[in-house]
Amino acid sequence: MIEIIQKVKNLSIGFKSKKGEEILILRNITTNIKKGETVGIVGESGSGKSTLALAMMGYVKHGLYTIGGECEFNSSNLLKMKNRDLEKIRGRKIAMIPQNAGQALTPNLKIGYQIDEALQLHSDLKEEEREQKISELLNKVRLPSPETIALRYPHELSGGQQQRVAVAMALAGTPDLLLLDEPTTGLDVTTQAHVLELLNFIAKDTGTSMVYVSHDLGAIAQVSDRIIVMYSGEIVLEGPSRDILKKPIHPYTYGLLKSIPKLSLAGLPQSMPGSQPQPGTMHRGCSFFDRCNFSEEKCKNNSPQLEYLEELKTSIRCFNYKSLMNDSQVNQTVNKIKTSLQDKEILNLSEVSISYAKQKLLDQVLNRISDDNPTVKDININIKKGETIALVGESGSGKSTILKSIAGLLRTKGGIIKFDQDRNLSSDLKERDPNDLRIIQLIFQNPDESLNPNHTVEEIIAQPLKLYFGLKGEELKKNIIDLLQKVRLGEFYMSRYPRQLSGGEKQRVAVARAFAAKPDIILCDEVTSALDVSVQAAVLNLLQQLKEDFGTTYIFVSHDLAVVRAISDRVAVLYQGRLCEVGPSKDVYQFPSHPYTEVLLGAVLEPDPDIKPKLVAEDIVEEKPPQKGCSFQGRCSRILGDICKNEIPPWQITNSGNSIRCHIPLKELQKDQIN
């Protein structure tokens, strides 16, 4: 019999609202974690997945309290234990790996010291043994040269390395259960794939049970044996990972899997309507009722119970799962994107370079450019009217930097930004006239930050209308309502404050504000990364619809290659502020010809247990672009030799119009990748 190490029984956690009502964050959760298995907990933000994971180590966030039920570990209820007893379990028996390792490590203590501390607390090793153990642990998490890493401070490591250190610290007490709260969310695609692979290895190697909390089905698919899907504080589906991802029988999971963009599909996935109900707003019926395509009358007033299906080894909370059981292979249909591409060039970047380095005083006096190795260099892109061009790359690749310069927020060091073939745009706002400012609008990553919390939706959208068109009174109001309707929000949203809106609604308001200026170009900076998966597709569809209606050009920055695949006509791949490849997205994704593109695409996580990421290159991060030669020389697995180190590679153009900057001849590049 398989040993069960953590039993969660009828657990409910909640808080008291100002009015004294009891509001539940977790509702009657019952589940077991078996020895040696990895369980993925997946859900949107606010579904209670983190609260559940914390409860599993006997911790309830400040302000929340346990309403009922228990978390049993080693046959004792963690939630009733005294702090002193919990201390003996936490770290030793149950360890946690936080989302942001950079913040979880103490900045002024060396890595080795911090691991030593963990060892002192959680193991009975003597001092000499501990030293041995530290390098053993660092070796286990595959950090290069453990001796030197142990002597470094956290800030001297990259994000991926920090996360590895966090894993090493968690393993210090040889725990039976490892809780991971979104451990790869803040990391780059390539790093993410490496860390997941490491976690898989550790799970097999040590036999530790893991609870992996994430919103990302792609990451969950790679690590977990079993998946728990949470919605609105309840478990709606629980079962073997493969079955859930391949044949989801719950309408929510079904819809979720349909709405995730995939690398293999060009075009926008179908979106799920609505958003998750806020805690406390559910009273009767199924919590997914509003958004469900399979709902019936009885779903409205009766809440379904979690039902265990013996033949599938799956628990499900739905009345109508049978209708999905027969036909639930997720046949993803996509709305093919229409390209409204015109031949007219709308924006031209030539030889643009940007540097963050401060000019030296002497150089300032002599008015010469001092930094010969700027952050962003040699950017040449022609953008046609009506196209969606995506800039992709890891963090630090300069994609947002370029966007800022186009918006006029960051001075370029050299090069020309031309609008409409003849108008030069300065990279300094103050030198642009109001019309130049109007034609380029920005949409930001996080709508919580891009909307003033003290303004109503009406005031937010009114700003560009007043500024650029001087609208007033009735006309202003009419325009605002019009814009709100275009982003599918009703008139009654006008008097709302951003905090009263859901993430998707906020982003729609931000979109409405950008379109209020009637711009020609909209710069989208990671517009979907702060949103939940189920809302993401809806915002992408909206952007596409608006583009078709208005003929706007989008410059789309994203680290999510599947999203880029879904929406863009053309892709520009950047590494260390240098272009590697520019071409129609179809070609870039089909024959990833530049070695770096190959690395990026290989690392994308798909919500499919059969598609494993390919780890081509190391995930080391370079801090500075190399002085000479190819920008990717440091990590390239196909490096030719001195030529790559000394000479900037030439642009090679394929038949389909894909430009690649590499020394390896085109034929060879493509041949190798097809094999």
Add this chain to the structure above:
Amino acid sequence: MKLDNIYQEEKKSNFAKVAEIIITMASRPSGFIGLSILIFHVVLAFISPYIAPYDFKAINPTLMLQAPSAEYWFGTDDLGRDVFTRTILGGRTALTITFFGSLIALLWGGLLGIFCGLVGGKTDDIVMRIVDAFLSIPWILAMLLIVSLLGTSTEVLIPALGFFYGKGIVRVARAATHDVIAKDFIVSARARGHSNFSIIWNEIIPNVRDAILVEGAMRWSWMLLGFSSLSFLGFGVSPPTPDWGLMISNARGLMSFAYWSVIAPIVGLSSLIIGINLTADAFAKALGIDRSTKAPV
């Protein structure tokens, strides 16, 4: 898409918002006490000329240093004046001068701080170094210099106090502005091409207003203490105007045998300061700003 009742907030009128804040403040015991003391003092300042039992400047040598009695509730001072009359009148000048002084401090300190926080760079550097230089001058010396040059009239005291107490607000306002300046809605307003004035007025002030108001309320109580110190030194209001600082200064030599003439103004002054402090704290808590984590500048 529907939002349920507990998440629904209608847009409230400004009056309703202020009322709600005051109710929240009063619902805390410390806030209630603070507010009551403050209101008591303000009301007293308004009505005291009408309820004062005696003439505050009537000197009567026969009544020198009388102990408290049914006739003279707080006794009389060394010139035979009624201490009760002088105490209830003694807060008026201090309250008025410091109230307007705080407003001036808030206005210039807040605006300059926001401006510096927004523009940054060299302008910010230069202005802040000047502010720092002023912070390093002992304010009482500078005040003494100003009053001895320009006199102790209200027109001099209000701007002088306003200036000296606004310096600290510059720092607080600047720090509060730095918190919001990096947010994308400011970047977005900049990218749209709004003027600095419009950004300050529409985007920054609504977000830093609370922090600055709380700071201003705290400055008010400090300024009150400062003003009373000036009076105590003989540089505030001139005799025979009743004023707590002046009264404490006059009667301090008599403390050992005529304690009543010094206790009454001390209680008046300290209760007002405590009242303002408690109110400011409750105000901060009602707005959701916790002052306990912030060190005073």
